[in-house]
Every structure is written in structure tokens, then in C-alpha cells.
Amino acid sequence: MDTARGLALQILEEIFDQEAYSNIVLNQHLTKTSLSPADKGLVTELVYGTVARKITLEWYLAHYIADRDKLDSWVYYLLMTSLYQIFYLDKIPDHAVVNAAVDLAKARHKNSGADKLVNAVLRRFLREERPNPAQIKRVNKRYAVQYSLPVWLVKKLIDQFGEERAVAIMASLYVRNKASIRLTDPNQLERIKAETGADQSLLSPVGLTKPSGHFAGTADFAKGLVTIQDETSQLVAPTLNLQGQEQVLDACAAPGGKTVHIASYLTTGQVTALDLYDHKLDLITENAERLGVTDRVKLLKLDASQVHRYFPKDHFDKILVDAPCSGIGLMRRKPDLKYRKEAGDFMALQTIQLEILASVCQTLRVGGIMTYSTCTIVAEENQQVIAAFLASHPNFEQVPLSHEQESIVSEGCLVITPEQFGTDGFFIAQLCRRY
Incomplete structure (x- = not known):
């Protein structure tokens, strides 16, 4: 198990059997291993790739395995990650994938016959004509297999965005995520x-991006001149139109x-920053210290839905509610998200989101503005939340937002889907208290 493929298999078992989060468990193992940087890269590719293509790989395997429940789970995952390599990693010869899988099966469980089964399935897959998902007649099922998404989520995307754009969104999830940073000093932009060798962000005037890179290892990062932040997240704070003297609440x-x-x-x-957990408040402290803004940040351990019980009325000039959400906009970076959600989750989250807005809005002064943002692209958590809030709070009105990229502006909100600019999916809306 001291090989890249062995470690990847171990991590996949934790993700699929123990419901570990892929990014967390991967980082834990890579920190402890003595594998070379190249092998660590292979582990990352195998883990994220296999998780991202899980439904697709399972569909193919169903044509070669009559009853997966009769297999040890690790054997099934070994077959999945082997198929991933055969399908999607051009630099690894097919025979090398098969041989490595057989060797790993032998090392994992001698005399169990697993190595012979793995060898037989993979060689049959290479020898025979492969099944074609394009021939699946039911549209939602076909897209679910092609893009490895649950059928209900395929239907949700098509219902909300139409088939053409939904397919573009689904396809974009397999375009590698960019590395992006925000500059804390715009005057340093051209030098950095x-x-x-980065590109200017098409969304953020203080953002730079690269197809890949490790910005966190640079001297500029250590000095606080840059910080890791997706381009979409960089659009949130500017909407508050801060002048410098305001009392601001960052509720989540x-x-x-x-x-x-x-x-x-x-x-x-x-800015008063809230969270429920000490270890998360510690992350805010680390961020503030590195960027030299601790004198302007006040931390408080508090449930955002209880803000009105803690702070008086008319206390804040500006409020940000970056609400707890499904995170569907992050599927490219966190591929296991799509398997953890169910359609009913969206309405349950909407209830929480509205509770937070109903609480914090009571502490906003007349004329103050409140920005609502999420990293999801689902209407139940976005447009429907704003509509429901306004319906029950006649003293608030929506403030139309604008952006030079007109394609992300919809009904006064910023709605960014992953295929447009290769970013996270994101939603931003703004409200103003009239009286």
C-alpha cells in the first residue's frame, strides 16, 4: 500500500465507505506520506478523478460485474480507479494499469482470487467493444451517466437553466479548476x-488567475500582498460600497x-465576524493577522440566527450574509458534494437562510444595505430566498447590482455558473432597509 495507487485506494475507501470529505482526507494522507511529489500528484488525480466520475465508472462496471455486492468493496474501488486511468489518463499505458491493479490486489489480499478477478475484468474491458452511454434513451439518465451526476440533479439543472446551458454547466465540471488570488494592494498588480505569469481576472479588478499554481508558497502570500480567493468570492465585499467608517456584520x-x-x-x-465554532474563528484570526487587519476585525462566537437577540436595533450600517448553503457551485473542486445532496436539502437550507436574514435584518439601520451571497446555483437557495424575504419584510427593497460582464447579471442579481468563466458557481443579491 506504499504506492501511489495503494494510497489512492485507501483514501477512496474512506470517502466511499466512511463518507469522509475528499479534500480533507486527501490532504491528511498527503501530509503524512513520504511519496515523491510526482506520486502525490498521481494520488490526487486518481482520488479526485475517480470520485468525480463515480456514476460513469459504476455504469461501465455494471456491464462486466453481475453483482457488485458479492465483491469486497476495495476490489470494486480498485476496478473503478483502474477504469478511470484507462479512460481518462492518456499517459499511462493500458497494460501498465492492469498490471499495477493486479499487483495491488495480490499485495492487499493474497490467495483470495481478487487479483485474477481484477485481471479478468480489466482485460475483458480492453478486449471487447465498450458500452456507449450516448445510446441511453432517457435523456436525464444519459446525462447522469455521461457527466456523473445524480438523475435528480440533472433534472434540476435542466429545469432551471434549460437543456443547452445545463449541459454546458455539467461539462464544465471537468475543466480543471483555476488557481486564483486577490491582491490586497492593487498597485502591485502588474508586478505580481x-x-x-498569471492572467488578469475577467471578473475581479484585483484578481489574478493561472490554470494551475501554488500561490500560497510565494513571498507575496507570506507578506499578505495576496490571498487565495476565488474570483466570484472577490465580488462580494465591493457590493457593500464601504467608505471606511462603517460598523459591518459578517454573519457567517x-x-x-x-x-x-x-x-x-x-x-x-x-467588521464583526461571527461563527459557531472556535476552530473556524481561529481561521479568521489567521487570515486577519497575515493580512494585517486584526485591528478592524472583531470575532464573536454566535449563531447567526440569534443576532437580533445579541445586538440592538439599528446597530450595523452594512451586513453580509454569506449563507450556509448546499455548495452546489463548488462541485468542480469538491466532486463528492453531488453525491451527498438530495433534492429536499434545498428547501431545508432555504428555511435556515431565511431565519438568518430575518434575524440580522433587525440590527440594520434605516438606509443600511445587506448583501446576501451563496456558493450555490440553485434557485431555491438564491432567487427564491430573496423573493420570500422581501414578501415578509416590506421595509426592505432589492438593490439592483451591476457588473461589466453583463452575462452574469440577472434580475438585479449576480448569478455566475461554472461554465461562464471557469469559476465556482456563485450568487449575490443586495437589499436595502427603507424604513
Whole structure:
């Protein structure tokens, strides 16, 4: 198990059998292993790739395995990750994939016959004509297999965005995620852009992107001149139109990327950042210290739905509710998300989102603005939340947002889907208290 494929198999078992989060368990294992950087890269590719293509790989295997329940789970996962390599990794010869899988099966369980089964299934797959998902007649099922999404989520995307755009969204989930940073000093943009070979973000005036890269290892990161933040997240703080002296609430703040962005606009003002957990508040502290804004950040351990019980009325000038959500907009970076959700989750989350808005809005002064954002692209958590809030709070009105990229503006909100600019999916809306 001290090989890249062996470690990848171990991690996949934890993800599929123990419901571990792929990004967390992968990082834990890569930190402890003595594998070379190249092998660590292979582990990452095998884990994320196999998880991302899980439904597709299971569909193919169903044509070669009569009853998966009769197999040990690790054998099934070994076959899945082997098929992933055969299908999607062009640099690894097919025979090398088969031989490595057989060797791993032998090492894992001698004399069990697993190695012979793995060898037989993979060689049959290479020898015979492969089944074609394009021939699946039911549209939602076909897309579910082609793009490895649950059928209900395929239907949701098509219902909301139409078939053409939904397919573009689904396909975009397999375009590698960009590395992106926000500059804390715009005057340094041209220098850092030149030194890193990065591109100017098409969405954020202080954002730089690269197809891949490790910005966190740079001197500029250590000095607090740049911070890791997706381009879409960088659009949130500017909507608050901060002048410097405001009292701001960041109601759902961890890990603090938007908190420190807000703080960067403040002079005599302060941003109060809330979270329920100490370890998450610690992340905000780390962020604030590295970027040198601790004097403008106040931390408080508090449930955002209880804000009205803690703070008086008319206390805040501006409020950000970066609400707890399904995270469907993050599927490219966190592929296991799509298997953990169910259609009913969206309405349950909407209830929580509305509870938070109903609480924090009571502490906003007349004329104050409140920005609502999520990293999901589902209407139940976005447009429907805003509509429901306004229906029950006649003293608020929507503030139309704009952006030079007109394609992300919809009904006064910023609605960014992953295929448009290769970013996370994101939603931003703004409300103003009239009286």
C-alpha cells in the first residue's frame, strides 16, 4: 500500500465507505506520506478523478460485474480507479494499469482470487467493444451517466437553466479548476502578474488567475500582498460600497476570506465576524493577522440566527450574509458534494437562510444595505430566498447590482455558473432597509 495507487485506494475507501470529505482526507494522507511529489500528484488525480466520475465508472462496471455486492468493496474501488486511468489518463499505458491493479490486489489480499478477478475484468474491458452511454434513451439518465451526476440533479439543472446551458454547466465540471488570488494592494498588480505569469481576472479588478499554481508558497502570500480567493468570492465585499467608517456584520464569516476583504476597506470602522465554532474563528484570526487587519476585525462566537437577540436595533450600517448553503457551485473542486445532496436539502437550507436574514435584518439601520451571497446555483437557495424575504419584510427593497460582464447579471442579481468563466458557481443579491 506504499504506492501511489495503494494510497489512492485507501483514501477512496474512506470517502466511499466512511463518507469522509475528499479534500480533507486527501490532504491528511498527503501530509503524512513520504511519496515523491510526482506520486502525490498521481494520488490526487486518481482520488479526485475517480470520485468525480463515480456514476460513469459504476455504469461501465455494471456491464462486466453481475453483482457488485458479492465483491469486497476495495476490489470494486480498485476496478473503478483502474477504469478511470484507462479512460481518462492518456499517459499511462493500458497494460501498465492492469498490471499495477493486479499487483495491488495480490499485495492487499493474497490467495483470495481478487487479483485474477481484477485481471479478468480489466482485460475483458480492453478486449471487447465498450458500452456507449450516448445510446441511453432517457435523456436525464444519459446525462447522469455521461457527466456523473445524480438523475435528480440533472433534472434540476435542466429545469432551471434549460437543456443547452445545463449541459454546458455539467461539462464544465471537468475543466480543471483555476488557481486564483486577490491582491490586497492593487498597485502591485502588474508586478505580481508579471512575476507569476498569471492572467488578469475577467471578473475581479484585483484578481489574478493561472490554470494551475501554488500561490500560497510565494513571498507575496507570506507578506499578505495576496490571498487565495476565488474570483466570484472577490465580488462580494465591493457590493457593500464601504467608505471606511462603517460598523459591518459578517454573519457567517469562516474561514474569513470575505471578512478580511471587508476589513481592507475600513479605516475607523469595524467588521464583526461571527461563527459557531472556535476552530473556524481561529481561521479568521489567521487570515486577519497575515493580512494585517486584526485591528478592524472583531470575532464573536454566535449563531447567526440569534443576532437580533445579541445586538440592538439599528446597530450595523452594512451586513453580509454569506449563507450556509448546499455548495452546489463548488462541485468542480469538491466532486463528492453531488453525491451527498438530495433534492429536499434545498428547501431545508432555504428555511435556515431565511431565519438568518430575518434575524440580522433587525440590527440594520434605516438606509443600511445587506448583501446576501451563496456558493450555490440553485434557485431555491438564491432567487427564491430573496423573493420570500422581501414578501415578509416590506421595509426592505432589492438593490439592483451591476457588473461589466453583463452575462452574469440577472434580475438585479449576480448569478455566475461554472461554465461562464471557469469559476465556482456563485450568487449575490443586495437589499436595502427603507424604513
